[in-house]
Amino acid sequence: MSAGPGAGVVGTATARPSTAFRVERGTLASRLTAIVGLVLLAILAAVPAWGTSGMMKLLVEFLTLLAMAQMWNLLAGFAGLVSIGQQAFVGVGAYGIFVFLNLVHTDIVVALAGTAIVGLGVAAVTSLFAFRLRDGYFAVGTWVIAEVIRILILLSPALGAGTGVTIRPPAGLSAGGRLDITYWLALVVGFGSIAVVALIMRSRLGLALRAIRDGEMSAASVGVNVQRTKRIVFLVAAVGCAVAGAVYYLQLLRIQPNAAFGVDWTARMIFIVVIGGLGRIEGPIVGAIVYFTLREVLADYGAAYLAALGLVAIAVVVIAPRGLWGVVESRLPALFAVQRRLVVTEPPATSSIDSRKEPGPT
């Protein structure tokens, strides 16, 4: 980002801000995305009226995993924080919803809000340790903390210790009614995660994240508080994973500690993001569709299928580091309006500075 050529324009802008230029974010494509998204949301919201329960369960899983992948993308793709410990927050979400529903006896919405707050608290404590480490060591550090939480649960008889617990849905709720509510919550979580990431990337925080991605030192030198920015993203991602985990387990009901705190959760997030496209909001959406399609088609192959998925991930990292979306991106308009474009409205009118295509991460 060089300040040289733009300086004159900014100078003019300070003198006459209303006419020299304006900052635009929305594009035709982004407005179309919003409309298509809302139509899709409306159609999906009506699924309980006609869909089978198997279809709804699959969609709950898809939407909650999409949300987790969006959160992991926010961490790794936008903030450069590779965490292998996101299963800590999925597990906290699972046990949180159990504690609030069955031990505190709240209703589902209050239980979700409480779980989000617990997730935030756990993330705040986690960050005290994990933020002392960088890069790969941060990754394994978050993993150690997830293991600590798992072992603490294994040692807690009140939380079922090693055998786990089963969530009892609130009394007076039929099985079908519970699935409907869980499904709608999953819709909110799935679409909400996309909206949250898009809104963050449009905000000041998003601008700071881009600056950090282009160069931590230069970002710090123009006044970005690098550590604070990363910490906020870590907390947001943790809350997102806790809520998504809570909704997932509201559908499954049975919580086993080794599964809820299994590193498999983070492995899935990583595959979805890496295959779809790291550092792009579209990436996890594409990745989640690919992941679920492969899984439904190849489920019979078990371990061999997982090994193949690992090979695909390695191949993507080596051959197409920006994922499937990165491959098609240059031929498509950006679907989410998160980048600011400077449109000069005063003469020389021909030199409009279009910074829509930003350089990729270096």
Added chain:
Amino acid sequence: MEWVNAAVQGILLGGLYALLATGLSLVFGVMRLVNLAHGDLGILAAFFALVILEATRANALLSLAIVVPFMMLVGYVLQRGVLNRTLEGGVLPPLLATFGLAVVIQNGLLTVFTADSQGLDAGAIETASLRLTDQLAIGWLPVLTLTVAIVVLGGLQLLLDRTQLGRVLRATADDAPAARLMGINDRHIFAVAMAISLGTVAIGGVFLGIRTTFGPFDGPARLIFAFEAVIIGGLGSLWGTLVGGIVLGVAQTVGNQIDPAYQILAGHLVFLAILVIRPTGLFPRAVSRAA
């Protein structure tokens, strides 16, 4: 006396953790690569030893003569063929590629060997022990493991300090582009570092397989212990890694003495405590380098 026993066993266990951790520390030092498949590669070596033992009925310790060179070759090819290509794009691609590799190894081993627990047979040394007092006995195998760890670390230190290859490795670690300008083929040197790394983790994997049972999914836990040993000891310090392994080993055996359920937890808690008190580890490198 049982506490002394726990501490002594912990020190000996530290030798195993140091063997598993050395390679992780080395490749991080030379090319800033955190190999998330490191533990799984150790387990892969143990399974390879198992195949050799089933074919030859030899002693597990003898299998090292084949397993170590083989894993070094795997390391060289892996680095040259795959991981070197991921080093250009920052810290993320190598992490993702090695994580993918970990999943491939785990599920590949599961497909070939099933989920059964396996063990390596090293004959009488497995149970032989030196009885110091009535309550204190030290097994020859853990003593051998710690001795091998010290020899491996000492040899590596000598290699780095005294040989031409060591000088090239250190130069590449300090500044790969500058080393390249001096005519060093850094891609080859990275591959050599990975070969040494996998050679050491192969020794660790075989000793692990003799000491305890292992399965296809035991790699991640080994990676975590190795990583804790490296951080406790201080990044970039070989002897620090040995001390880190011993601190972790003692924490685990003392935790186990309190209650077997606390064994792993105690290790993690000591690690987190050191992270808070001394984030640079016990023996940090004298000069901190820019990443």
